[in-house]
Amino acid sequence: MSQDEQGTGGRGDLPVTADLPGDPTQDRQPTTDRVVFGVTAVLTLAFVTWGAAATGSLEDVSSKMLNGLIHNGGWAFMLVASGFVVFALWLAVSRYGKISLGQDGEEPEFHTVSWVAMMFSAGMGIGLMFYGVSEPLAHFTSPPPGTHPFDAADAMQTAMATTLFHWTLHRS
Known part of the structure; x- marks a missing residue:
């Protein structure tokens, strides 16, 4: 039986590439954009230096920004997640859901x-084994930012609501 009859198209085990004939970028090596890299490197080094030199200042600013985001941007988070x-x-239901991941x-x-069953089982399995009991207890003992339960019953409801939010469609 020849290679063509085996379905390899005479190429053996060589991978199929997406290079098109006449593509001007085909022979070029990828290069790093110096502006993007430079700006990102400077910002990262500045942040790390700030954290190393003035930990308290960074903690204060970060806490204020997080609290402001939680109190003023929770609706946006829910809207974006939805x-x-x-x-x-x-x-999934459009024509793009028919695109196969693999070779033509x-x-x-x-x-x-x-x-879908494998992905669901893997996600739920590890989540239930690892977080099933600990997540509601963690939210009960330390309520999420922006919530102020009045008593244990209210803290329990807040903890369960937060846990259920994490385990429904918005789970990432």
Whole structure:
């Protein structure tokens, strides 16, 4: 049986590449954008230096920014998280959901239902084993920022609501 009959197209085990004939970037080595790298490096070094030299100052500023974001931006977080869920569902049912990840014409290794079941089982399995009990208890003993439970019953409801938020569609 020849290689063509085996389905390798005479290429043996060579990978299929996406290089197109006449592509001017085909022979060039990737280069680092000096402006992007430079600005990012300076900002990162400045932040690390600030943290090393004035830890208290960085902690104060970070705490104020986090508290301001939680109190004033919680609605935006929920809106964006919900938007990503809707966008992912739209991608799945639109024509883009039919794009196969792999080589053209290649059959998927797993059916969609099997793949979704594996991803769901892996995520839920590790989450339940690792966080199933500890997350609600952690939220009970240390309520999330921006919440101020009045008593143990209110703290329990807040802890469970926060945990359920983390384990529903918005789970990342």
